[in-house]
Amino acid sequence: MWIINNFILKEKNGVQLYSIPVFTETGLVKHGFSTRIGGISEEPFQTLNLGFHTGDDWETVKENRRLFAQSLSIPLENIVAANQVHGDKIFKAGTSDRGRGAIEQKTVVKETDALITNEPGVALIAFYADCVPIMFLDPVLKVIAIAHAGWKGTVLNISRKTVEQMGDAYSCQPENILAAICPSIGPCHYEVDTPVISQFQENFNKWERVLKLKSDGKAQLDLWEANRMQLVDAGILGKHITVSEICTYCNPELLYSYRYENGKTGRLAGIIMLNN
Ligand SMILES: [Zn+2]
Numbered sequence: 001m002w003i004i005n006n007f008i009l010k011e012k013n014g015v016q017l018y019s020i021p022v023f024t025e026t027g028l029v030k031h032g033f034s035t036r037i038g039g040i041s042e043e044p045f046q047t048l049n050l051g052f053h054t055g056d057d058w059e060t061v062k063e064n065r066r067l068f069a070q071s072l073s074i075p076l077e078n079i080v081a082a083n084q085v086h087g088d089k090i091f092k093a094g095t096s097d098r099g100r101g102a103i104e105q106k107t108v109v110k111e112t113d114a115l116i117t118n119e120p121g122v123a124l125i126a127f128y129a130d131c132v133p134i135m136f137l138d139p140v141l142k143v144i145a146i147a148h149a150g151w152k153g154t155v156l157n158i159s160r161k162t163v164e165q166m167g168d169a170y171s172c173q174p175e176n177i178l179a180a181i182c183p184s185i186g187p188c189h190y191e192v193d194t195p196v197i198s199q200f201q202e203n204f205n206k207w208e209r210v211l212k213l214k215s216d217g218k219a220q221l222d223l224w225e226a227n228r229m230q231l232v233d234a235g236i237l238g239k240h241i242t243v244s245e246i247c248t249y250c251n252p253e254l255l256y257s258y259r260y261e262n263g264k265t266g267r268l269a270g271i272i273m274l275n276n
Pocket of ligand 1: 187
């Protein structure tokens, strides 16, 4: 077990995964963020690819999902997955949704980029290869959420909207909510050009804090800070936000990066479930 940038990297049955200490300390959830270590996929997906639409063998991905879930003692049939589209739709999942998208696509929750629930035993999962994963836990009212924020979702304020939805659906108070920004593309390796730069300049008051403009007209974009700022705007306390500061591109042995491998790569997953 190693403490790495506010997250803990641990190993169970050969599967290496990150956990968030402040979430663990509540004793309320099972949760984790995967690495590429501990699965059975072959190159270029080696080894724990958890995404179906990657070009990898379907049965292999199913087995990887089983291995990942098992390493956290989460039953595969409790998982709820959405078909992520870089939008801002948030889905309230319940016990009857368990199993949707877990091992096949036809039952997946359609066109959704964040999942929330207050029901124990409902495991919310989302998939990533550079986009920013944000996990939420309200330990007072026992509500959880997971969001998927690429640059488009960030411009659409999906982090802030997820906090608002936790309030609307379950009466969560933002000052009680714990949030964690998991491994994803860091400001060190996220170069963007005009269309993305203008989207941030038009939609973010404090865009100078997340865009570092360069002389060639491009910019380095900091999606971690952009999402952290949204969480603070939504009322979450700064001390309740854990930012992993682990860049997917900087860690090719351990993590998948869409940019590093020119798109042909596996998917990481974040998962969180309230204990029964
Ligand atoms: Zn990096």
